[in-house]
Amino acid sequence: MTYLLLFVSITLEVFGSTMLKVSNGFTRLLPVLGVAVGYGLSFYLVSLVLRALPLGVVYATWSGLGTILTVAAGVVFFKERINRKGLLGIALLIIGLVLINLSE
Amino acid sequence: MIKGMLFLAFAILSEVFGTTMLKLSDGFTNLWPTMGVGIGFLSAFLFMSFALKTIPLSMAYATWSGIGTALTAVIGMMIFQEHADLMKIMGLSLVIGGIVLLNISQEKEASGGS
Numbered sequence: 001m002t003y004l005l006l007f008v009s010i011t012l013e014v015f016g017s018t019m020l021k022v023s024n025g026f027t028r029l030l031p032v033l034g035v036a037v038g039y040g041l042s043f044y045l046v047s048l049v050l051r052a053l054p055l056g057v058v059y060a061t062w063s064g065l066g067t068i069l070t071v072a073a074g075v076v077f078f079k080e081r082i083n084r085k086g087l088l089g090i091a092l093l094i095i096g097l098v099l100i101n102l103s104e
Numbered sequence: 105m106i107k108g109m110l111f112l113a114f115a116i117l118s119e120v121f122g123t124t125m126l127k128l129s130d131g132f133t134n135l136w137p138t139m140g141v142g143i144g145f146l147s148a149f150l151f152m153s154f155a156l157k158t159i160p161l162s163m164a165y166a167t168w169s170g171i172g173t174a175l176t177a178v179i180g181m182m183i184f185q186e187h188a189d190l191m192k193i194m195g196l197s198l199v200i201g202g203i204v205l206l207n208i209s210q211e212k213e214a215s216g217g218s
Contacts, residue, residue, distance in 0.1 A: 050127045056180030063169045064199045089206030096198025103192035
């Protein structure tokens with residue numbers, strides 16, 4: 001359950017940062033609202049997750065998985081490309097995240 | 105550039121402060137830490153926007169999340185007595201390396217490609 005909350009909060013954060021890009025420097029109303037709602041809800045959910053899981057683990061998972069999803073969003077929605085170095089980075093991240101979360 | 109690095113350092117410290125307050129806020133039920141979350145993250149974004157005037161985004165973001173992850177883990181172990189074993193430290197190192205690599209790869213792609 002805690003991990004589900006963590007995953008939803010990461011997804012909301014990626015949604016928020018994608019809206020940040022779409023908002024075009026805070027000049028478009030709906031994306032700006034998306035930024036506020038996305039980040040607001042995301043932080044609230046993380047504060048709930050932190051009641052049950054250690055800070056170091058939550059932060060590493062949040063920023064690691066967040067980075068992977070942000071890159072994926074760039075590839076899917078903004079036609080950005082990913083090179084070999086990027087794929088290696090994703091592989092390291094996944095192994096690292098599994099190790100950290102298994103160590104708990 | 106030096107000024108940008110200084111702003112980036114302040115941004116990272118503010119964010120780590122905000123994250124620590126997030127833990128202490130206990131689900132936004134403690135007033136002072138909850139305000140600390142707001143102040144920490146707002147100043148982090150503010151300092152970051154100053155830093156980005158001289159430092160490229162992916163470089164700034166790689167440094168931010170790499171150092172942020174390391175500092176937060178250290179704070180967790182020192183202040184909140186979270187356990188540290190070899191597996192966790194190896195995992196953290198891989199995550200930090202992965203984040204930095206992934207962000208730097210985006211920079212190369214953005215400047216070299218379309």
